[in-house]
Amino acid sequence: MKNKIVDLFNIQFPIIQAGMIWCSGWELASSVSNAGGLGIIGSGSMYPEVLNEHIIKCKSHTNAPYAVNLPLLYPNAEEHIETIISHKVPIVFTSAGNPKTWTRELKKNQIKVVHVVSSVKFALKAQEAGVDAIVAEGFEAGGHNGIEETTTFCLIPDVAKAINIPLIAAGGIVDGRGMLAAMVLGADGVQMGTRFVASQESSAHLNFKNKILDLNEGETKLTLKEITPVRLIKNEFYHEIEKIYQNDGDVEELKRTLGRGRAKLGMFEGDMTNGELEIGQAASQLKHILPAGEIVRQIMTEFNEAKNALMVK
Ligand code: NDP
Ligand code: NDP
Secondary structure, X not given: OOOHHHHHHOOOOOEEEOOOOOOOOHHHHHHHHXXXXXXXXXXXXXXXXXXHXXXXXXXXXXXXXXXXXXXXXXXXXXXXXXXXXXXXXXXXXXXXXXXXXXXXXHHHOOOEEEEEEOOHHHHHHHHHOOOOXXXXXXXXXXXXXXXXXXXXXXXXXXXXXXXXXXXXXXXXXXXXXXXXXXXXXXXXXXXXXXXXXXXXXXXXXHHHHHHHHHOOOOOEEEEOOOOOOEEEEOOHHHHHHHHHHHOOOOHHHHHHHHOOOXXXXXXXXXXXXXXXXXXXXXXXXXXXXXXXXXXXXHHHHHHHHHHHHHXXX
16 A cells, blocks of 8 residues: 555555553564554653663564654653664654654654644644644544544544645544545544554553453543543543542542552553553444454455445445
């Protein structure tokens, strides 16, 4: 397949596996890249020496391009940047912060930069900062999310119209049909997180992977907007947060209840009761845990079948 995203990253298919804390280490990233997509190491949950280790392992398991996702609100972002530059990581996806901070430095080192946004306003800001492409992520997505609640179906056409650099759609896309829909709306590629959490190579705890397969429509919710908006599974921890809202609790109470390390507790250590379980709305469509390479191949088959079926009609 040839298009702007495939050309920009020098990959085979415009399928990007999202960088996700606790779920996307080197094993997942290298498997997706080996299958012709773009795998991303999620560095937001990694101490600097851990990221260093994951990059080394990723490079030794694939010769294909791969990327690192750096949430800009990460406390040691500068150390991560140094590690990324020293390893000559080819592509960096920045998120949750101002793209002006690091884009120039990364590009000076021949690193391609992509920034994740949830609105037209931030897409324009990222373009102005000189990024090579944009991920526009809708309200359906898991994890940290935009405060405006703009859905992928509404966001993609508006961002596509506003910018003149390649666009990657994210949020609510878990298969080839969703990929085709996003591309019809103006995207040049897609980023999927939820779909790849339910893969054999994801570092998520098996309890979390199994929980995802059990989810029905309506069982995740965007919450904690006063701290950082995040889409979570409605488990006991979520209901504890909801109670604070119902009792008109303040931000301090929310922060106290959230505490530290909840995401690790849930997604990495497998506590489905007290952990923070970040996943997208489209999890309800997933029924199997598969090898990541198989997922990439399946998405492309579904994409081609859906495209051909439309042509016939
Ligand atoms: P391993 O899977 O062999 O993990 C090794 C380390 O991870 C050990 O130090 C172990 O700590 C810790 N660990 C393993 N399982 C758990 C668990 N269920 N809960 C808490 N800690 C656990 O090697 P990897 O190369 O996969 O991982 C290396 C490091 O990268 C780890 O420290 C892990 O935290 C981190 N990581 C981060 C990811 C992300 O953010 N996306 C993804 C994967 C890993 P101990 O020996 O003290 O038990
Ligand atoms: P918390 O403050 O609750 O906990 C910090 C977690 O990050 C701990 O589990 C800690 O591991 C780990 N960690 C890794 N490196 C560092 C470091 N340098 N300093 C402190 N802790 C570190 O944060 P969250 O778990 O909510 O979020 C962690 C990171 O992930 C943030 O950078 C955030 O921006 C990012 N994030 C990104 C999301 C996305 O969608 N892209 C979604 C959610 C969070 P340990 O327990 O082993 O000390």
